[in-house]
Amino acid sequence: MKRTAIVMRRMAVPFQSALTLTTRSHTTLMSPPLVSLDLPDIWPPNSAHFHFPVNCSNEHRAVEINGRLIAEEIRSGIASDVKRMKKSIGKVPGLAVVMVGQRRDSQTYVRNKIKACEEVGIISTTTQLPGDCTEEQVVNALSRFNVDPSIHGILVQLPLPQHLDEGKILDVLSLEKDVDGFHPLIMGSLAMKGREPLFIPCTPKGCIELLIRSGVEIMGKKAVVVGRSNIVGLPTSLLLQRHHATVSVVHAFTENPEQLTCEADIVITAAGVPNLIRGNWLKPGAVVIDVGTNPVEDPSCEHGYYLIGDVCYEEAVRVVSAITPVPGGVGPMTIAMLLSNTLDSAKRAYDFT
Structure with a gap:
């Protein structure tokens, strides 16, 4: 927290200096670039916030929202749409996953996504790259999927190794295939009233x-x-x-x-x-x-x-x-929404309703 205070003090400008800047030029802004304000969200220890007793009722018990059951209902509907698409136009949605390194949790997530694709009839393919690969290798993999008409959704399994520029890599991804919905233009459409993002x-x-x-x-x-x-x-x-x-x-x-x-x-x-x-x-x-x-x-x-x-x-x-x-x-809902976004992308590509 001391480090944060020092950073913020360095960004502060005395009132007299601010007045001088404003007088000198109407185009001079006091606010710094937003990126310069970025600080890591390092949460303080839990005990820092707890100075009062927990007051819970032993008689009350909340309803548990079953994400697995709801996700199964959604996936059943997706599977029906995929079957209908295959029967009608002979095409099915395709999802490509790019994975870098051998993180155990990432491997589990990717395995679950591939299994979910199989269950609803979506074709999936995975490109596995070594943890010490170059940005160029990741970009090349994405570029191939960008132009592959059989692939309607592409995701890069995050987090990436620290030596790779995550923003630069994600910017390569085709907007029309960014089924994770991380592209800045998608986020902008999500924020603006009257705009419909390609993917949520x-x-x-x-x-x-x-x-x-x-x-x-x-x-x-x-x-x-x-x-x-x-x-x-x-x-x-x-x-x-x-x-x-x-x-x-x-x-x-x-x-x-x-x-x-x-x-x-x-x-x-x-x-x-x-x-x-x-x-x-x-x-x-x-x-x-x-x-x-x-x-x-x-x-x-x-x-x-x-x-x-x-x-x-x-x-x-x-x-x-x-x-x-x-x-x-x-968790199960996240995967169901990934399948839903991939299906929506394929429907757009094939003009299928």
């Missing part, structure tokens, strides 16, 4: 679908998004606004974050901090969507670890009205 990012899209299918009213409600990543937090906050919620974003530099979350009717958290959200952070009767998937090492588990969310589930479940579990909540 998969995890935010899945979160909203969970709320709608669970009968949760979004319009006019207070919503808090915990975390502001480009992948989840930012597009989720934009999407909630498009659904007419009043949205606050909580991040690592937010003062007294529990005060904001305690007022929210809907809390969607994607901070990547295990058990960050405790029972006393939540409004009784609120709805919680927990995007966090934080591995905890445990040799007794099949894969050597188990997953927990950003929300302390056993406390939250005694306060809120509905909540997603981890695992089994948002």
